[in-house]
Amino acid sequence: MPQNFALVDCNNFYVSCERVFDPSLEGRPVVVLSNNDGCCVARSNEVKALGVKMGTPWFQLRELAERHGIIARSSNYTLYADMSNRVMGILAGFSPCQEIYSIDECFLDVTGFVNVDLTGYGQTIRARVSRWVGLPVCVGIGTTKTLAKLANHVAKKRPQYDGVFDYGTLADSEQAALLESIDVGEVWGVGGRIAARLQRRGITNVLALREADPKILRREFGVTLERTLRELRGESCLDLEEVNPPKQQIMCSRSFGQPVMRLAELREAVTAYTARAAGKLRAQNSVAGAVHVFVNTNLFKPNEPRYQAGLAVPLLVPTSDALELAKAAIGGLEQIYRPGYRYQKAGVMLLELDSARSRQSQLFDEPEADAAERRKRLMKTLDEVNRRMGKGALRLAGEGLQQRWKVRSDYKSPCYTTRWDELPVVSAR
DNA sequence: TCTGGGGTCCTAGGACCC
DNA sequence: TCTGGGGTCCTAGGACCC
Numbered sequence: 001m002p003q004n005f006a007l008v009d010c011n012n013f014y015v016s017c018e019r020v021f022d023p024s025l026e027g028r029p030v031v032v033l034s035n036n037d038g039c040c041v042a043r044s045n046e047v048k049a050l051g052v053k054m055g056t057p058w059f060q061l062r063e064l065a066e067r068h069g070i071i072a073r074s075s076n077y078t079l080y081a082d083m084s085n086r087v088m089g090i091l092a093g094f095s096p097c098q099e100i101y102s103i104d105e106c107f108l109d110v111t112g113f114v115n116v117d118l119t120g121y122g123q124t125i126r127a128r129v130s131r132w133v134g135l136p137v138c139v140g141i142g143t144t145k146t147l148a149k150l151a152n153h154v155a156k157k158r159p160q161y162d163g164v165f166d167y168g169t170l171a172d173s174e175q176a177a178l179l180e181s182i183d184v185g186e187v188w189g190v191g192g193r194i195a196a197r198l199q200r201r202g203i204t205n206v207l208a209l210r211e212a213d214p215k216i217l218r219r220e221f222g223v224t225l226e227r228t229l230r231e232l233r234g235e236s237c238l239d240l241e242e243v244n245p246p247k248q249q250i251m252c253s254r255s256f257g258q259p260v261m262r263l264a265e266l267r268e269a270v271t272a273y274t275a276r277a278a279g280k281l282r283a284q285n286s287v288a289g290a291v292h293v294f295v296n297t298n299l300f301k302p303n304e305p306r307y308q309a310g311l312a313v314p315l316l317v318p319t320s321d322a323l324e325l326a327k328a329a330i331g332g333l334e335q336i337y338r339p340g341y342r343y344q345k346a347g348v349m350l351l352e353l354d355s356a357r358s359r360q361s362q363l364f365d366e367p368e369a370d371a372a373e374r375r376k377r378l379m380k381t382l383d384e385v386n387r388r389m390g391k392g393a394l395r396l397a398g399e400g401l402q403q404r405w406k407v408r409s410d411y412k413s414p415c416y417t418t419r420w421d422e423l424p425v426v427s428a429r
Numbered sequence: 430t431c432t433g434g435g436g437t438c439c440t441a442g443g444a445c446c447c
Numbered sequence: 448t449c450t451g452g453g454g455t456c457c458t459a460g461g462a463c464c465c
Contacts (some may be wrong), residue, residue, distance in 0.1 A: 034433035042435070059431040104464050191463050194463095198444090224438065226465080258430095300432055347434090410430095423431055 003236050004141065004168070004223050006108040006118070006123060007148040008091055011136040011156065012105035014042035017083045018073050019144045019414045021424055029070045036255050036407045039075055068133070074409030078391075082417045086133045094125055099240045105152075107145060109240050120153075122164030137357070141166040146231035149188040150206070154178070162411065179207035179232075189228040194221060206232065231382040246284045253347020256405040260343045266295065267330055268400035273327045273348045273397050278322040281350055282383060287318040289352030292326055293332040298344035307343075309336040318354055325350070326382040327397060349385050390419060 012017060014032035019025045029046035033039065034047050039057045040047075050068060052061065058072060084103045092098050097109035106313040110118060129137050141154025147167050155165035163171035170178065184205055185195035210232040218226040226271070227237045260266055270293060281288055294310030311332040318327065329348050387393045414422035 036433070040431055055432085057432040062431090104465080189463065193462065222462085224439070241430085245434075253434065255433070299430090334444080345433095407433095 001110060002143050002234075003111045003117075003395055004113065005141075005145050005148040005240070006095070006110045006122065006125075007101075007105060007140045007145070007152045008108065008129075008137050009105040009140075009152050009156070010087065012042055012044055014073075014075060014080055014086075015044045015137075017080050017217055017357075018076075020083070020338070021079075021413065025071060029068055031058075031070060032060075032073045032075050033411070034075060034350075035409070036257060037072070037410055038255065041075065044199050048389055056406060072411050074412035076415065077420050081411065082415075083135065084132060087129055087137070088134060090129055090132055090179040091125065092119070093199065097240055097242055100244075107148065107240055110141065118166045119164050119169065122166070123162070124205045126163050136172075137163070139164045141168065143234050144231040144236045145240075146188050146228055147234065150182070150186070150232075153186055156319060168338050176207055179210060180205050182206045184209050187228060187232070189224060194225065197221070214278075246286055246355070247280075249354055250277050250280050250284075250288075250350040250353065251347060253345060253349075254407055255345045256343070258404065260317065260346075260405045261339075261341070263334070263337050263339070265400075265405050266333060266337060266346055268403060269346050269405045270329050270333050270348060271326045271396055271398035272344065272403070273402075274326040275322045275399060277348050277350050278320060278379075279383065279386070280324050281325075281353070282320045282379060285356050286353045287320045287351070287356050288315065288325065288350035289318040289354065290314045291328045291332065292328045292349040292351055293336070293347070294349075295333070295346045296341050297337060297341050305341060307338055307341045309338075311336050312351065318352070320356060321379060322396060323375070326396060330398075361395060 016031045017026075018030065018032065025044075027046070028044070029050065031040045031047050031052070032046040037058055040052060040061070043052055043053070047070060050064065050140050051071075052064070061070065064070065087104075088098070088100050088106060090105055091108060095108035096111060099107040101107055108410040110116075110121070113121070118141050122141065124136055127141055129135055138155040138271060139151055140150065140155050141164075142151045142396040151165045154167075155161050155163055158165070167175065182205060183195075184203055185192065185370050187206055187209065190198070190209075198204070198209065201210055209229060212229060214226050214229055217229055218332070230237050253272065254269070256269070260269070260320040274291070286324050290312050292310060292312040294308075294406055297306050297307070297308060297309040304417045313328045313332040315324070315328055332345075382394050382417060386392070414424070415424060416424045
């Protein structure tokens with residue numbers, strides 16, 4: 001039986017989350033900014049209509065924002081993650097198989113829904129998510145993941161479909177006409193670079209890509225694009241992945257709210273980032289065999305002295321212990337630090353990850369084993385306290401108290417759904 | 430003044446081995 | 448004058464995604 005996939009995607013997800021809790025934003029131009037209020041990572045339709053591109057730096061928009069009353073929000077990932085969990089929970093009820101692909105979209109397996117009007121099914125999904133959590137979604141349906149993605153794009157862009165589009169309902173000639181009307185760059189897996197190269201060869205729309213010679217494409221662009229082409233032809237090459245395998249690397253990095261020059265402050269930041277990364281590491285029950293630490297100055301400033309450096313520090317015994325990982329990261333930092341630069345960013349990457357379980361048979365001396373056991377309990381307590389009392393309730397001393405390097409977020413909304421003291425207050429008259 | 434963060438996969442080329 | 452061939456592993460870099 002041919003497979004069939006639905007891709008459900010929230011519209012302007014971050015902006016829509018903000019609107020759920022602040023209805024005054026409805027109908028107005030809204031952007032959500034990246035960390036440090038750097039650039040736009042989500043735009044309302046009103047903002048898109050003004051021609052603002054994804055990733056535009058906020059400071060470049062000041063004038064336009066003033067003229068059109070654009071409202072900015074700092075990103076509130078705690079809120080978005082919680083809203084995402086609610087949406088994914090609802091969507092899970094619509095299919096036995098779900099792949100959560102990103103914070104705002106998931107694939108549902110709708111293979112074998114033979115007596116179901118899938119367009120109507122999509123409308124039911126839209127209505128339920130809207131009613132239960134207040135977020136708008138669009139649904140695209142196709143016999144491969146790539147076609148479902150493309151169908152979702154159509155559902156979003158063409159109002160006549162009212163947010164749901166099933167590619168399979170079109171006759172062959174209609175499919176061809178549709179594909180011909182869509183830019184090749186809209187295809188999942190075709191980014192800016194490849195789109196430009198394809199266009200130079202006259203492959204400008206999706207139909208041309210579908211009709212290209214797979215062998216030539218593979219030779220010129222690699223196996224990934226060949227797969228994309230096959231998927232466009234309806235040959236499913238990408239399966240639904242219900243369980244996500246453990247991460248192979250875990251990273252935590254941030255740009256600073258203001259430039260940092262002193263080693264002492266970099267140490268604080270690197271300690272804090274390592275603690276974050278180690279928390280994620282323990283959450284997936286892994287240990288790391290190496291820590292990579294890196295720093296850089298602001299690369300956008302051509303007139304300032306530039307410096308970029310990183311170092312991977314191997315660990316004798318793989319671990320998930322925040323204190324040990326931080327010690328290694330700090331050791332690396334001290335080797336790459338050069339005085340006199342205005343540092344703009346630092347980061348930590350945990351590498352050579354392995355399952356914690358496969359490591360249990362380590363041979364230890366008695367006292368060492370004891371110490372290791374105590375540390376493990378300490379980390380467990382740390383995680384538990386932070387889970388119950390909120391992130392950052394318990395921290396490493398090395399993270400510092402002042403944290404002058406911390407990210408800026410001047411326009412942040414409350415964590416309405418995850419902090420007791422920030423619950424929205426509703427009153428009726 | 431002000432330009433995000435966190436991932437994956439694939440390929441090419443070098444080192445090394447027999 | 449002549450100087451193999453093939454496999455594997457690792458790493459860096461490029462491309463993509465949201």
